[in-house]
Amino acid sequence: MNISKKISKQNLFIFISFALLFIVLSLFVPYFLTSYNIFNIIIRASIYGTMALGLTFVMITGGIDISLPTVMTAGTVVGVMHMAKTGNALIGCLLVVLVCLIAGAINAVSITVLNMPPLIVTLATQTVAIGFAVWYTNYLSITGIPKGLLSFFRSYIFSIPVYAIIFLIIIVIFQFILTKTIYGRWLYFIGQNINTAKVSGVPTSLIISTAYLISALTAAIAGIMLATQIGSAQPAMGRVSMVLDIISSVLIGGVSINGGKGTIIGAALGAVFIALISNVMNLIGLQFYTTLMIKGLIIILAIAFDSVRKR
């Protein structure tokens, strides 16, 4: 199949604006083009981007999951605590995945079996998750990640950071699933018209549940990546404001809140774009909370632009 057909108009648009922005920034912002800075952007994009990809699955079905950052925190603190105590990196990572999947399962069951609105369910999960993380760690940060794991994640393969490689692998796998498999097609069906999907024989409850499980899984992966990057696990690692970054990424990438639209590549590009913007705001010395203001504005502009485009 033609590669040019794969890159849709929207993605092209993001890519071009991104390239232009990149050029402008390299010229005008000091320290932008240093390898340390580019590395930061890549790391940030990979970690947030992984969660954005999970969110994409959920949003294509027409749902939403705002619990990702805090669920990531909850899982990671449990896993890292174990790793720190026993030195077993593998079991630790599995624990991260397990805790996140439990949260994902709670979301899935509440939404499909109990018919509760996804926003409120994930809002509840978010509250419980961060409460749990704080309780579990007593506000302390947990260090002691096995050196082997740290060095693996912080290394490079063919001069590309491992974080980016993991992100790329996930992009490839998810893109494949969404565009080439029955499961992926079903996700779009559910998002476009759940009633027609049911009539067409799609097991809607099952498929929607898996979307929430997948997003929880991406939270786990992002958590492991983040923990190895900062060297510890702590309740503050997954702030609620991360949700803004993740949602902006998918919105810019063309995913619609109403479901049925969006691509993995778009979301990934969106994540890189947002990572770039966050990085630049840091470089020019904006405070964290100022960046929140700007990000809030970006989301509103993004949805306004999107809705104007539809008409």
Added chain:
Amino acid sequence: MSIEENLKLIEIKNIHKQFPGVYALNDVSITAYPGEVLGLVGVNGAGKSTLMNILGGILRPDSGHILIDGKPVEINSPRDSEKNSIAFIQQEIQFFFNMTVYENVFLMNLQDYRKYKYLPLLDKKELCKKTNEYLNMLGCKVDPNLKVGALHIGEQQMVQIARALAQGGKILLFDEPTSSLSLKEKEKLFEVIKNLKEKGDTIIFISHYLDEVQNICDRVVVMCDGKVSGEGLISDMSKERITSYMIPKEIKFKGVKSKVSEEVVLEVENLSGFKKPKNVTFKLHKGEVLGLWGLLGSGRTETIRTILGFDEAISGKVFFKEGNTLKEIKRKNLLKACGYITEDRHFNGLFLAMEIWKNITSSNLKKFASKFLSVLNTKQEKEEGLIYVKRLKVAASSQFSLTGQLSGGNQQKVVIGKWLSKETNILLLDEPTKGVDVGAKIEIQNLIRKLASDGTSCIVVSSEVEEIQHLCDNVIVMNEGNVVAYLSAEEMTTQRLIKECLGKG
């Protein structure tokens, strides 16, 4: 007539209204006078409801004029309609189910019921009192404080009528008001209509029940295929004459000889849902087109949905032919073996934002996927899309067109193509030609007959007499969720069909 001409209350002149693919109203002109009850009859799709929706401000005509008391008026919204003294009692109940009766009746006129002159508080006592007045007029004894959702459907209809009465208004439009009423309630309604008539109001009364039309109406207008096909004083219009105006004269139908075998492919036994269906039993034979006939609300769609497992059944069994024997089957599994063309393609029949080929393959993706990992062969899918676009003559530039941009008839063809692609032996079609233009309608009907003669067994739900008569080998008549009659081809006369579905209500 010349004296009355000066007193024309409402005049509809040369109204045209088109929907994509359907010419709903074609140069319709109707006049109604004060103090008369005008009956409006016609088969489904003749244009009656469209016309009423225009008067009610829900739809706007493409061209034409409406004059009230001799003055031209513009009705662009339900509010405008109300301002022009038109009260529209719709066929489908337009309610706020969680709100009380008195709230529903007076929602638009609450300003008139303030308790104190300057405070915005409502006078609940007065509201209830007035509500009771209107309900008593209709012989309805419902506590105004009850939530509308808790009422029986006949009572809900009464509340809807009470709302129209409370609005005031000189012109009342009743669209199938008696379909859910008991005999007593109907009598009361007719009394009310007579009183309104004497008051000088104009009533336009749409009904399928020709008996009632003859009972209550002064004049009757018959519509057919979007045109006025006949009108006259009720004394001049016998039931037979009315019926003759209702049925389109040109029928270019190409009947294909049916080849119904004795082999039973599907059997339904004592199937009951929560409200409808009730104890439905029938057999479907190979190559048969079995009709499900009845009025709106008779439970035909519910029956199909219950058979396929979309609605819960509280009793009954379904048997499906696998191999050589009829085995009992779990209803949810039945969907895998059947094709289901739903009543409302926009609601649950199509993915409007997707291309035609994606819709065509949507019910049977397994056919185009690899065994391992379920990878889809989109090239094959697109070819399938093209095959059905050609076979069903879908008027689109290619299989890549978006389904939402097609006309009604072509959209319906895509729906049919979707299920044909699955190559099932049983097809369940719920109003397959609803909202479809005449040309596509005939194509679809021919297609169904051809499929049947090739061995596919079909169940067709329809509300049109001619469609039932020409498509079906046998027909089941339903009323209030029950099967009330089983007619074979010879017994399917228009009179018999209409008689059976009206039941003893």
Added chain:
Amino acid sequence: MPGKGLADMEKNIKEISLRRNNGLSMVDYAIYVVLIGLIIVYATLSPSFLTTRNIFGMLLNGSHLLILSIGMGFVLLTGLIDLSVGSIAYVSVVIAGTLMRDHGVSPVSGLLICLLVGMGLGLINGILIVKLKLNAILVTLAMMIGLRGVGHQITKSLIIELDQSLQFVIIHTVGGIPIMVILVIALIIIAQIVLSQTIFGKYVTAIGCNEKAANNLGINTDFIKIIILLISGILAAMAGFYSSANLGTCLQTMGDGWEFQAISIAVLGGVSLSGGVGKIFPGVFIGFLVMVIIENGLALLGTTFYLLPIIRGLVIFLAMFADSLRVKRAQKIMSY
């Protein structure tokens, strides 16, 4: 037909019971049972539970949530949602507090300014969601996080001390009851009267029930929805002002998680997430009591503070579960 008599009889019984209960069911009464149960349990377990000091303390410390929940109740009734209430509260108090502290604005004017800011922010929500037709979840989520940024920007992430004189509503009592409690109960009653006895209230319920029909009938749904979001903003500002005055300072974390608690209280109180169903009094008020009693009781029993979010999460899951049962029943009854 055999068995027909039985079916008719069943149908009659169902009809009669529906009329008597007017569509209500066991689920709607359950919350009262829970409330009484909780009171009994805590009173038994902890001697200091039923003291006036504790009760008033409980009500005073939770008043901000009650005010917030009234606003959230109205928002949910129209079928919308407002996740930004916590941040609106924060920004409004920050602006008013800064003006009071640095520019000698009087406490009364400070309150007015606070409410005005809240109203303005609510208006922004209204325009974005209703006029521009943007998605309510995304807009209020963006506002929730973005406005917190604004607040920090103004305060440079510091706390703001508030004038002691503002605490008079808490300290002073009338007939032994703190003025604030009286004010808040009055607010609840007024809100309920507005909802159930005014044209505006009826329109709000109608929009939540069936917006399309409401539009068809000629109700100006856009206008009403904007007003509701405006009210939500004002009440959020009010809640923030009270909470800060109560504490004496405006913390940087004020308002954090308030939207979640407000939604929980509203849902507990019987306001349906799908719109059109629910009351302020007794509804939201009872939800508030249940929520506040649970937390107060747990605190008295010495439960660790960390468990609170988990308990809150559980509470809302249960509340939503009950709500979904109610919706299922309504669907069964409707197509009778």
